[in-house]
Amino acid sequence: MASTSVKFAGGAAATLDPDDILRDYRIAYRSRQVSLLARGEVMLGRAMFGIFGDGKEVAQVALARVIEPGDVRSGYYRDQTLMFALGLLTVQQFFAQLYAHTDLEADPASGGRGMNAHFATRMLDEKGQFRDLTAAPHSSADVSPTGSQMPRLLGLAYASKLYRNLPELHDFTEYSHNGDEVAFGTIGNASCAEGVFWESINAAGVLQVPMLLSVWDDGYGISVPNELQVTKGNIGTLLQGFRRTRDEPGYELETVRGWDYPALLETYQRTVRIVRSEQVPAVVHVIELTQPQGHSTSGSHERYKSKQRLKWEKEHDGVGRMRRWIIEQELATEAELDAIEEEEASHVREARDAAWNAYEQPIRDEAETVGTLIGHLADASGDAADAVRALRDELAKRRDPLRRDVTMAGRRALYAARSAGDDAKRPLRDWLDAQKPIDEERYHAHLYDESETSALRVPVVAPEYDEGSVEVDAYKVLNAAFDRALARDPRVIAFGEDVGKLGDVNQGFVDLQAKYGELRVGDAGIREATIVGQAIGMAMRGLRPIAEIQYLDYLLYALQVMSDDLATLRYRTRNGQKAPVIVRTRGHRLVGVWHSGSPLGMMIHALRGMYIAVPRDMTRAAGFYNTLLQSGDPGIIVEVLNAYRLKEKLPSNIGELTTPFGVVDVLREGRDVTVVTYGASCAIALEAAKLLEGAGIDMELIDAQSLLPFDLEGRIAESLKKTNRVLFLDEDVPGGSSSYMMQQVLERQDGFHWLDATPRTLTGASHRPAYGRDGDYWSKPSVEDVYDTVVELMKE
Numbered sequence: 001m002a003s004t005s006v007k008f009a010g011g012a013a014a015t016l017d018p019d020d021i022l023r024d025y026r027i028a029y030r031s032r033q034v035s036l037l038a039r040g041e042v043m044l045g046r047a048m049f050g051i052f053g054d055g056k057e058v059a060q061v062a063l064a065r066v067i068e069p070g071d072v073r074s075g076y077y078r079d080q081t082l083m084f085a086l087g088l089l090t091v092q093q094f095f096a097q098l099y100a101h102t103d104l105e106a107d108p109a110s111g112g113r114g115m116n117a118h119f120a121t122r123m124l125d126e127k128g129q130f131r132d133l134t135a136a137p138h139s140s141a142d143v144s145p146t147g148s149q150m151p152r153l154l155g156l157a158y159a160s161k162l163y164r165n166l167p168e169l170h171d172f173t174e175y176s177h178n179g180d181e182v183a184f185g186t187i188g189n190a191s192c193a194e195g196v197f198w199e200s201i202n203a204a205g206v207l208q209v210p211m212l213l214s215v216w217d218d219g220y221g222i223s224v225p226n227e228l229q230v231t232k233g234n235i236g237t238l239l240q241g242f243r244r245t246r247d248e249p250g251y252e253l254e255t256v257r258g259w260d261y262p263a264l265l266e267t268y269q270r271t272v273r274i275v276r277s278e279q280v281p282a283v284v285h286v287i288e289l290t291q292p293q294g295h296s297t298s299g300s301h302e303r304y305k306s307k308q309r310l311k312w313e314k315e316h317d318g319v320g321r322m323r324r325w326i327i328e329q330e331l332a333t334e335a336e337l338d339a340i341e342e343e344e345a346s347h348v349r350e351a352r353d354a355a356w357n358a359y360e361q362p363i364r365d366e367a368e369t370v371g372t373l374i375g376h377l378a379d380a381s382g383d384a385a386d387a388v389r390a391l392r393d394e395l396a397k398r399r400d401p402l403r404r405d406v407t408m409a410g411r412r413a414l415y416a417a418r419s420a421g422d423d424a425k426r427p428l429r430d431w432l433d434a435q436k437p438i439d440e441e442r443y444h445a446h447l448y449d450e451s452e453t454s455a456l457r458v459p460v461v462a463p464e465y466d467e468g469s470v471e472v473d474a475y476k477v478l479n480a481a482f483d484r485a486l487a488r489d490p491r492v493i494a495f496g497e498d499v500g501k502l503g504d505v506n507q508g509f510v511d512l513q514a515k516y517g518e519l520r521v522g523d524a525g526i527r528e529a530t531i532v533g534q535a536i537g538m539a540m541r542g543l544r545p546i547a548e549i550q551y552l553d554y555l556l557y558a559l560q561v562m563s564d565d566l567a568t569l570r571y572r573t574r575n576g577q578k579a580p581v582i583v584r585t586r587g588h589r590l591v592g593v594w595h596s597g598s599p600l601g602m603m604i605h606a607l608r609g610m611y612i613a614v615p616r617d618m619t620r621a622a623g624f625y626n627t628l629l630q631s632g633d634p635g636i637i638v639e640v641l642n643a644y645r646l647k648e649k650l651p652s653n654i655g656e657l658t659t660p661f662g663v664v665d666v667l668r669e670g671r672d673v674t675v676v677t678y679g680a681s682c683a684i685a686l687e688a689a690k691l692l693e694g695a696g697i698d699m700e701l702i703d704a705q706s707l708l709p710f711d712l713e714g715r716i717a718e719s720l721k722k723t724n725r726v727l728f729l730d731e732d733v734p735g736g737s738s739s740y741m742m743q744q745v746l747e748r749q750d751g752f753h754w755l756d757a758t759p760r761t762l763t764g765a766s767h768r769p770a771y772g773r774d775g776d777y778w779s780k781p782s783v784e785d786v787y788d789t790v791v792e793l794m795k796e
């Protein structure tokens with residue numbers, strides 16, 4: 001073996017010890033073995049689905065060479081080799097995730113929740129707080145929707161820019177060292193056809209962030225070739241317009257063949273140096289990659305690739321080419337490489353078996369326990385004994401029982417043994433009951449922050465007023481709260497369309513850019529999906545972004561990112577990662593089809609995992625911001641458009657006051673009927689209540705304030721005990737958030753029992769609100785609509 005380091009053709013940039021090269025080969029080979037064996041596991045029925053990184057190995061061992069502690073990845077399911085090479089994933093862990101092993105030790109990425117090849121490192125400690133993120137490289141948690149790693153990638157990279165350029169952040173060394181960290185992205189060629197890809201690329205170019213994106217180009221997206229994915233069939237060609245010049249900022253762009261190990265090393269070493277030092281974005285288009293086993297276990301690529309293409313792929317297999325290159329360079333002999341391969345093949349087999357046994361043994365033990373308990377129950381089951389025993393025998397026959405098989409057998413045995421006495425059933429029932437909290441932790445826990453930083457544990461601080469408290473335009477209340485937040489914590493970063501120079505379209509941030517600078521209070525392009533994605537990446541690296549979506553009606557562009565990424569982050573990593581993003585927006589009735597929306601049903605259904613509040617005034621809104629800023633949870637605050645015009649008294653403790661989530665506010669006490677609403681409809685209902693007084697009807701009006709969570713204290717059901725009648729009022733479509741509120745009160749709070757009349761909803765129309773004051777009147781519930789509905793309800 002040669003003893004000096006190897007210098008690669010083409011420049012002084014890359015040198016590497018032969019030992020390192022052999023280590024890279026070892027990992028590439030290991031990864032290939034993982035793909036081959038893992039596919040077999042799916043075929044055997046031990047896992048439901050498999051998608052692997054075969055064909056992308058060589059590029060990834062080269063990429064791993066330039067990734068340093070503190071750097072962070074945002075990628076997709078092809079990256080197993082990269083994860084192995086970085087020491088962020090073991091072969092056994094890879095298999096554990098394939099099997100959906102629910103033990104966090106076994107699958108630290110997701111505790112069995114994520115699909116196979118959804119990579120993530122643990123960025124939080126056991127208490128749900130950030131570890132020292134600079135001690136090792138990290139991987140943000142993958143999601144399945146193609147392209148969805150891109151908005152988050154932007155934010156992960158942008159955080160470095162802030163850490164470098166904001167002196168007030170230089171002490172936060174557990175998150176960053178002077179912003180030296182690079183965010184590494186990976187994406188498939190076909191996923192570059194997604195809208196969020198282009199939005200992210202554009203934004204990263206505008207913001208000039210240290211992002212290095214690798215496009216793994218294997219010519220296909222499942223069966224659809226490049227020609228049908230992107231213009232000119234070549235993403236590298238298309239990106240040329242983004243290339244930086246001497247005069248204009250832009251991108252570093254590189255193209256390199258995915259089987260050419262020395263060229264890959266050189267390309268990555270050269271590119272990363274620029275990205276890291278100058279903080280410019282780069283794209284490395286890695287072409288001529290292959291898929292030796294096809295896209296996934298769900299189909300075979302022989303069905304759509306030509307014989308010629310399949311032959312070409314064999315000839316250009318990266319692992320084979322790297323092997324040949326090593327021999328040509330006389331870095332190792334055939335025999336030495338054979339030995340490495342043999343070692344790795346057996347290592348992978350052993351790791352697979354260890355993962356399988358660790359996964360399966362506890363379930364086997366449970367099956368045995370439950371089998372025994374069912375057997376005892378059968379003995380006491382009289383006529384049903386045979387039926388009960390049959391369930392036990394069926395369970396015992398299963399070669400690889402799943403946990404659900406065990407639980408199903410136990411539950412069904414209790415059904416079948418209907419006539420057995422309680423004493424006979426108790427042991428099995430107790431066993432099943434004892435599993436419930438364990439399964440809760442396995443499958444349900446950590447949708448939200450359950451630690452001391454839960455938004456629900458933030459101390460409640462009521463607004464205070466002193467002689468100096470004067471009535472001001474409501475936006476000034478928010479402005480004062482944001483001013484305090486920015487002064488208090490240098491990690492608070494506000495940005496969005498027109499947020500910087502203008503101070504947002506309703507002046508919540510007016511003058512604050514001048515006071516805190518463009519990086520603390522900044523303008524963003526019109527790009528809702530990546531405004532949220534930018535915030536996700538920033539929050540994952542310790543910052544406290546307030547990301548503004550200018551109008552609630554435009555939240556739809558960002559809904560996918562919030563629903564797939566932000567809202568699921570803590571859950572899908574089982575408390576391994578968090579992004580306490582605050583999304584600020586404004587909505588409800590104002591004017592026109594796209595400035596009056598109130599799609600709260602859509603939001604509360606798509607965004608479980610976030611907090612959602614619709615405060616009726618700006619003091620309450622300020623309180624919600626203050627609450628979220630102290631918590632580890634993401635949330636959306638919808639400010640009410642027509643409340644900016646009103647006057648509010650400025651509290652003397654505007655920087656400290658908090659509004660609690662899940663706590664309602666009784667706006668008016670009454671005997672006869674309970675009206676539950678929130679946001680802009682509070683004012684409508686209040687006016688209706690005054691008119692209804694004339695008809696002798698006494699309305700109790702409750703402002704729900706927060707929809708996720710909703711009335712945790714059950715205050716509304718308490719109200720029903722008195723009034724026995726309820727109307728749920730909102731501006732959403734019929735069956736939207738009004739129905740959600742009804743379900744919460746009637747079912748969760750058991751409010752049904754107190755009703756003497758049909759529970760009612762009064763909502764906006766099914767269509768988008770028509771333009772103008774008259775359009776509004778016929779599209780949204782009016783004072784008169786509330787009056788009529790309540791009168792009808794009282795007649796029942």
Ligand SMILES: Cc1ncc(C[n+]2csc(CCOP(=O)(O)OP(=O)(O)O)c2C)c(N)n1
Pocket residue numbers: 078144145146187188189190191192216218220221222295
């Ligand atoms: C939004 C979305 N649409 C469709 C899919 C289904 N899907 C999964 S992978 C894939 C092809 C991706 O191809 P490419 O980006 O080239 O990555 P490759 O698998 O080839 O590495 C598709 C269509 C998805 N996961 N997400």
Ligand SMILES: [Mg+2]
Pocket residue numbers: 188189190216217218219220221222
């Ligand atoms: Mg592809």
